[in-house]
Amino acid sequence: MMRWLLNNKHEKVSPNVMSLKTAKEICDALKEMYSNEHNISRVVDLYEKSFSLRQDGYSLSDYYSELKGTLDELDFYQPHVLDLKVLHQYRDELVVANFISGLDTSLMM
Numbered sequence: 353m354m355r356w357l358l359n360n361k362h363e364k365v366s367p368n369v370m371s372l373k374t375a376k377e378i379c380d381a382l383k384e385m386y387s388n389e390h391n392i393s394r395v396v397d398l399y400e401k402s403f404s405l406r407q408d409g410y411s412l413s414d415y416y417s418e419l420k421g422t423l424d425e426l427d428f429y430q431p432h433v434l435d436l437k438v439l440h441q442y443r444d445e446l447v448v449a450n451f452i453s454g455l456d457t458s459l460m461m
Contacts, residue, residue, distance in 0.1 A: 391429060396449040398426040 372378050402422045407415040430442045 392445055392448060395426065395429050395445055396452050398422055398429070399446065399449045400453050402426065 372381060402419065405415070405419050405422065410418075430445070433439065
């Protein structure tokens with residue numbers, strides 16, 4: 353299986369997994385790189401959306417539904433946990449999101 357994994361991946365992925373020893377390590381690394389589970393760019397979008405969302409003439413119910421939907425999606429990427437290490441990771445991701453959201457648009461291309 354390892355040979356198949358090493359031979360059937362995109363050339364840009366190869367340097368990231370060549371040094372791994374087992375098929376499980378390769379699968380775990382690929383999951384980490386390409387899974388939506390920890391998609392920081394989506395987390396950034398959701399934080400920006402939640403902080404910028406305004407009622408702006410919509411009904412209170414529509415405004416609440418939009419905000420709740422945004423926060424529920426954020427829970428998918430950053431579910432509630434008691435693990436201190438994971439909470440620190442979420443905080444670090446928030447710092448990254450804050451930094452990215454403040455960048456000049458010319459740097460975002």
